Amino acid sequence: MEIVISEKDGVNVLALEGEVDLQTSPKLRDELLECISNKKPLVVEMSGVGYIDSSGVASLVEAFQTARSKNLEFSLAALGDAPMRVLKLARLDGVFIIHETLEDALSSNGK
Amino acid sequence: MSAHNENTGQLDLLADMGRNFADSGDIGSVFKTGLERIALTLEAEGGALFLLDGPLNDEGTKLVCNASFGPVDIAGLTIDADDGIVGRAVNSNCAEIVRDVTKDPNFNIEIDKESGFTTRSILCAPLAVKDEKIGAIEMVNKKGGDNLFTVEDLKLLETLAASASLAILNARMAAELVEKEKMRRELELAAEIQKSLLPADGEPDSPVAGVNLPARVVSGDFFDFFVLDDGRTCFTLADVSGKGMNAALLMAKTASLFRCLGKETPYPGILIAKINAEINETATRGMFVTMLVGVYDPETGTVRFANAGHEPPLLHHPDGSVDDFEASMPPVGVLPDIGMGKTPVETTINLEGGAFYIFTDGVTEGYIGEEELGAEGFNNLIKKGKELLPAERINGVATHLKEGSELLRDDVTILVVDDGAAFKERTANKVQGKNRAETDVIYGHRHGHGPGNEEIAKISVPARPESLKIVRRVVEGAVASCGLGKDTVQDIVLCVDEACQNVIRHAYAGIKPEKNKNEMIISVSSGQQILIIGIRDFAPRIDPDKVHPRELDDVRPGGLGTHFINEVMDKVEFKVPEDGHKDNRGNLLVLSKSLK
Numbered sequence: 001m002e003i004v005i006s007e008k009d010g011v012n013v014l015a016l017e018g019e020v021d022l023q024t025s026p027k028l029r030d031e032l033l034e035c036i037s038n039k040k041p042l043v044v045e046m047s048g049v050g051y052i053d054s055s056g057v058a059s060l061v062e063a064f065q066t067a068r069s070k071n072l073e074f075s076l077a078a079l080g081d082a083p084m085r086v087l088k089l090a091r092l093d094g095v096f097i098i099h100e101t102l103e104d105a106l107s108s109n110g111k
Numbered sequence: 112m113s114a115h116n117e118n119t120g121q122l123d124l125l126a127d128m129g130r131n132f133a134d135s136g137d138i139g140s141v142f143k144t145g146l147e148r149i150a151l152t153l154e155a156e157g158g159a160l161f162l163l164d165g166p167l168n169d170e171g172t173k174l175v176c177n178a179s180f181g182p183v184d185i186a187g188l189t190i191d192a193d194d195g196i197v198g199r200a201v202n203s204n205c206a207e208i209v210r211d212v213t214k215d216p217n218f219n220i221e222i223d224k225e226s227g228f229t230t231r232s233i234l235c236a237p238l239a240v241k242d243e244k245i246g247a248i249e250m251v252n253k254k255g256g257d258n259l260f261t262v263e264d265l266k267l268l269e270t271l272a273a274s275a276s277l278a279i280l281n282a283r284m285a286a287e288l289v290e291k292e293k294m295r296r297e298l299e300l301a302a303e304i305q306k307s308l309l310p311a312d313g314e315p316d317s318p319v320a321g322v323n324l325p326a327r328v329v330s331g332d333f334f335d336f337f338v339l340d341d342g343r344t345c346f347t348l349a350d351v352s353g354k355g356m357n358a359a360l361l362m363a364k365t366a367s368l369f370r371c372l373g374k375e376t377p378y379p380g381i382l383i384a385k386i387n388a389e390i391n392e393t394a395t396r397g398m399f400v401t402m403l404v405g406v407y408d409p410e411t412g413t414v415r416f417a418n419a420g421h422e423p424p425l426l427h428h429p430d431g432s433v434d435d436f437e438a439s440m441p442p443v444g445v446l447p448d449i450g451m452g453k454t455p456v457e458t459t460i461n462l463e464g465g466a467f468y469i470f471t472d473g474v475t476e477g478y479i480g481e482e483e484l485g486a487e488g489f490n491n492l493i494k495k496g497k498e499l500l501p502a503e504r505i506n507g508v509a510t511h512l513k514e515g516s517e518l519l520r521d522d523v524t525i526l527v528v529d530d531g532a533a534f535k536e537r538t539a540n541k542v543q544g545k546n547r548a549e550t551d552v553i554y555g556h557r558h559g560h561g562p563g564n565e566e567i568a569k570i571s572v573p574a575r576p577e578s579l580k581i582v583r584r585v586v587e588g589a590v591a592s593c594g595l596g597k598d599t600v601q602d603i604v605l606c607v608d609e610a611c612q613n614v615i616r617h618a619y620a621g622i623k624p625e626k627n628k629n630e631m632i633i634s635v636s637s638g639q640q641i642l643i644i645g646i647r648d649f650a651p652r653i654d655p656d657k658v659h660p661r662e663l664d665d666v667r668p669g670g671l672g673t674h675f676i677n678e679v680m681d682k683v684e685f686k687v688p689e690d691g692h693k694d695n696r697g698n699l700l701v702l703s704k705s706l707k
Binding site: 018019021050051058081085 | 598
């Protein structure tokens with residue numbers, strides 16, 4: 001799993017890549033919470049995610065809840081088939097704000 | 112005309128016709144020029160050159176006028192091989208003079224009727240070199256005087272005809288050569304395209320490398336490999352039945368299908384099944400391809416492969432021992448549906464620092480002097496080169512075969528997957544405390560527990576998060592080989608991963624690893640329309656009633672895994688292990704999914 005964090009138009013973008021599992025999800029959790037702590041909206045760009053398990057989903061849920069408690073926008077963008085299936089299995093596809101592309105996510109955050 | 116002049120005339124004719132052909136490359140214009148020269152020399156009104164379009168005694172062979180000279184052009188006229196005065200000359204192989212054609216029973220008046228020309232006398236000489244009859248040359252109506260040819264004219268025509276025969280034969284042979292040269296160039300182009308279908312030479316120390324030496328210009332063998340996005344390498348080696356151009360073309364098709372489909376479907380069994388379906392749709396009768404497709408993961412050292420009728424691949428262990436593996440599928444192109452059924456077709460092995468060799472029979476059946484190399488000879492060559500880089504090692508074997516006999520009898524193709532360097536790296540990481548899973552992969556096709564169930568895969572790993580990746584790979588391969596769709600395969604892999612997480616996080620929670628190894632064993636079996644996955648641990652018994660999926664309305668981190676398992680699998684059972692392993696201690700979770 002690889003994580004690259006950047007900033008675009010005042011929005012934090014966390015680009016997530018590879019396989020998110022029990023071994024790698026603690027690092028994802030730390031990075032997500034760290035991003036939220038700097039009080040900017042956060043978009044998790046997931047086009048490079050080939051696999052995500054319940055521990056990875058749990059990290060996203062925790063970040064989502066933390067962001068909400070701080071009134072920060074938190075969204076997911078560019079989900080591939082595999083992570084989308086897992087979110088649907090977890091019935092979380094209606095809970096997260098999910099954008100087709102990173103561009104959609106950024107323009108929606110700007111409003 | 113003096114004898115000297117005659118000789119010069121003949122030589123000139125021969126030389127001119129040769130030069131004419133060399134200049135134009137056009138055999139038709141050579142005939143025409145030659146005929147004109149002869150007609151002018153003999154002062155004939157017209158002339159024609161007839162050639163046989165096949166061997167004289169063959170049925171249906173005709174005499175075709177290849178060139179004509181004079182007021183009427185009869186080029187293209189076709190007559191029976193025994194028709195007319197020309198036919199008579201060809202058959203008797205004798206030159207003759209017909210002073211008055213009206214008195215000749217063989218004279219074919221029809222030609223004059225059609226052309227409007229009036230033939231009075233004819234001079235005709237056969238064209239032949241030794242026993243090979245080519246045709247005949249005919250001169251019509253001598254100009255001036257009494258319009259009659261003389262015996263001297265006949266002699267001159269005979270000698271000129273002999274020269275012309277030689278020139279024609281030469282020109283024909285030269286034309287054949289040109290044609291052959293064209294074919295050779297086309298073959299070379301085909302070979303060049305074939306070479307471009309093989310992967311470019313990788314880094315000299317690449318763990319996967321291949322070599323292909325065609326016995327002819329084009330080859331029926333090929334190999335290919337490419338690295339997938341996740342770092343694994345998908346590879347193949349194949350041998351098309353037969354040799355020559357048809358084999359080369361089927362090879363090109365198979366190679367393209369592998370490249371194209373392999374990137375989408377890096378599951379060996381399914382990939383072969385797809386290629387097979389495609390090739391069967393447009394099959395050339397009687398041709399087939401034996402091929403092995405595999406995926407190598409340098410992070411774990413595992414190779415998952417399926418073998419469609421190909422030579423058994425060899426695994427050279429670092430300790431020098433060698434294992435071989437029989438084919439699990441029929442060759443590609445024979446049956447419309449292979450690998451789609453219930454029978455598992457994939458084998459997963461762990462190279463553990465060893466090297467995996469796939470080759471065509473041109474290698475083991477290649478000759479060194481008078482002796483076949485054989486499997487033993489091949490193994491010895493590999494062992495001798497074990498200090499070399501993988502690519503150098505197999506190139507060495509190929510070179511040895513090439514130099515071992517004057518002619519390669521069959522294409523020589525070898526592919527190696529060498530885990531040596533990756534293994535060292537993995538071991539080093541473990542020493543540094545990254546504790547890479549001590550994986551014990553037991554794979555193959557054995558009869559599993561229970562009636563009609565066949566064990567596709569079994570893997571034993573330490574109950575640690577680092578083990579999950581290889582568990583996923585192994586389960587993915589095993590489940591994919593049952594012919595399930597990609598999404599279902601992913602879902603099942605997720606469930607097994609979640610079940611293993613429960614073992615790691617809950618069953619073994621707080622248990623100090625015994626001899627540094629809390630073990631879990633994952634096995635995949637398939638039976639009558641059913642897929643069964645067992646996850647076995649050696650932790651204290653857990654109470655199945657306390658394992659519940661969490662309420663989904665309750666959005667909070669954690670607790671999702673059990674829900675995933677219940678959602679995807681058809682049946683989830685906690686069982687008491689009865690395998691006699693460590694006093695039947697521990698737990699066994701059995702997940703089932705219908706294959707219907």
